Amino acid sequence: MRQGAPAMKSFSKREADRRTFLEQVRESKENGYLLSSKKIGSGAFSKVYLGYATQEKMMQNYKLASDLRSKRHSMVAIKIISTAEAPVEYTRKFLPREIYSLNVTYKHLNVIQLYEMYRNSKRTYLVLELASRGDLLEHINATSDRREYPGLEEEEARRLFRQIVSAVAHCHNVGIVHRDLKCENVLLDERGFIKLTDFGFANRYSLKNSLMSTFCGSVAYTAPEILMSKKYNGELADLWSLGVILYAMVTGKLPFKERQPHKMIHVIKQGLAFRQAISPECQNLIEGLLQLKPAARLGLQQVATHRWMLPATSAIFHRVMSSMGVHPECNASPEKSQAAQGETGSSTAQLPGLESPAKTPEGPPKEAKPLPATPRASSATGAFPARAKAEKRSGQEATATNCILQLPTPRKTERPPRLSLYRPSLLTTLQPFHHLPNFRKPGSGFSTSAYVTSKRLGEKVPARAAALGSGSSSLSKQAHSLYAMTPCP
Template sequence: MQGSSRQKLDQRTFRAQVLECRDKGYLLSSKKIGSGAFSKVYLAYATQERIQHNPRLASDLRGKRHTMVAIKIISTAKVPVEFSRKFLPREISSLHATYKHLNVVQLYETYQGSQRCYLVLELADGGDLLQHINAMSARRCCPGLEEKEARRLFRQLVSAVAHCHNSGVVHRDLKCENILLDERGFLKLTDFGFASQLGLKNSLLSTFCGSMAYTAPEILMSKKYSGEQADLWSLGVILYAMVTGKLPFKEHQPHRMILLMRRGPAFPPGLSPECQDLIQALLQLCPRARLGLQQVATHRWMLPAAHMLFRISTAPAESVVASREDSAPPRPLQQLRPLQHQETPKNGSGQVPAPLKACPRQAAGSARPGIRSIAVTNLPPGATFALSHVHHQERAGALPGQLRAGEWIERRPDKPFIP
């Protein structure tokens, strides 16, 4: 009896959503393509009348063969007050700030219903990067993507993150599940629910959020952190996942995760030294020792198309990201070091992890042999409100034998954030 009542309530809710979408010029389908703690995402169709009255929608759909969009529906009646007042506006603001870029999901418009908020988004129906890695691993009978395919996607991801940082937005939840693919094979960065816009120069963040498997060590150690440098760590984890089919560090407890991070990632046989070097240069325990986005773009594993990375935006006059450091001198690329078998603890695969490079950074004359010494400085540290009373809860989930999603660090509604 209780199940029947619940089903009837869901049907009434969906009918109300259909009517509210139709009033705005969208035909909501029953196909659910995503869901979150307080939201659901449905496939929908834009009417011709709506397309004519929405310049963003008309511009984006002009090059496509369909009128489909994704509509994210947030139940404002059920979400915590802190979420509706702070985090939802931040997500919308971040999507507006990062419009328009080929590799960032586009926000066409938002509107408010009686008990719901609607975000009309660009459709990317090719699945997420996690699904793509698992599908290609099964097809190849070998874990991970081929380096050529990983390079193609990683270039687009770096371009998207560079555009966000250049627009004053740090994502803070970069992971394979938040990276979508469209029908043309383009990568689309999505889910800006934990995003923060940069504030005062050199100010730091303190929110403990994201997914543990992708979270930078300084966040796990409860230190204040630069959002941009934390995003760089996540990029290293994603690249490792792309080329190996697994996550570099997997633990349920933060202190044990930090021990694995100190040992560094272990690489399978056959992975190119250049790719290993780029991953190690991103997975630096010291935030300032990580390669900046400009250095990532000019890394020899990324060549020869690195010069196009920061011009992939469809917005006019997109400039190259000029990176800066607060007080430190420019730093060249770090030395390429072959894997060495030392007397250090082994991971489950039996391989000896490569140690993390020490902080602070190397001197200016210690560039990698065989790689051009490119002296560029890091991006400015991110900033946002310092938040407290953060509670995290761990949850793992994936099929055995596949790349597993990270433990998710979640906010509890009964523990509000206090700026």
């Protein structure tokens, strides 16, 4: 009798899950989507399934149709949030922020797209763009295994990091700070393009220098001012996380090894160490982002025009800029950068096109013969003086932008034997809710059951073993390969 009770309980749970899934299939079909049984992600109170948009839905939703036609398929990711089971804090605070951020950041090539949302009293459905090639952490580890060296080649890391910077710059330009930038929240689609996702901790801000007080994120990627429970600038906190991501990409390890927030501060203050060979330009960019003082970190404008980001040697770049009479600002001081931001009104509004080709002058410039001024030209200039001045200024900016891209890449360096990157723990001790994951692969170390168990037992850190031991054998093996990895020594 005692042995039959757990089996009966397990059967009842499976039957309840089956009925719930059938309800979700019916509700999705009523809204124009075919929900498959393939689960591609999970969180504490959400599950993500592969879905298909029907022809009727594509005829009704232009946003969805225009994007899927370019991809030449009808697949989407449908995120189902159980609002009936989620905490009130999540449904009233974090979920609305996530939906708002996804709507505001539409449409950018490197930001995950929200096509549609529908809901009822029990569930909220988010129809998202599908990124089928997994996250950046999986890509780094798979590439390290294939190369038998840790991390990505700097050429590939540069290409991907450019796209990440472009996505973050777009978010900041529309007044959104992500606050949970990490390798797991950077996805790759079938074409290899970066897709920034998981805006569960994102928030909007109106003033550039406004401070925030919500402490969230993953310990290994979180800025030190957040770990010290200080009010912080969201943009500068995102810049710190970008530095951690770049370090992980080129080394295959995280820069600071510690899981407890109060201990992480001491590790950060000991300084950054590079235990394998990477180019000096890349080291300089990482060090510029991982500055303990927020005001000392490189801004996005400086990151986008850094000599490592522009695949070029510094000497060639400076010669090209000087020959055109433009002062190079690749390594501008923070004071100059802040002054420039004050003039333009935004630090990221003037970001150059990160993927546009370079045009360098060949030979000495030829003297241009002045054209005789015609009454038509003079009258146009006189009639629209502001337009003429704006065109002149835009022409100068275009010249400065187009001459600084796509020069020779730095020489590749050899790397020591491989050490795989591991998934860091989330912040658990600052506020009770912020360790909840929002988008997780099946078999993740943080599951709903682990969260509920930890809350019931009064634990501060969710139990990982329960989630790793669940699911099929192949799933457990996959989860083990992702989580049983060696951290940075």
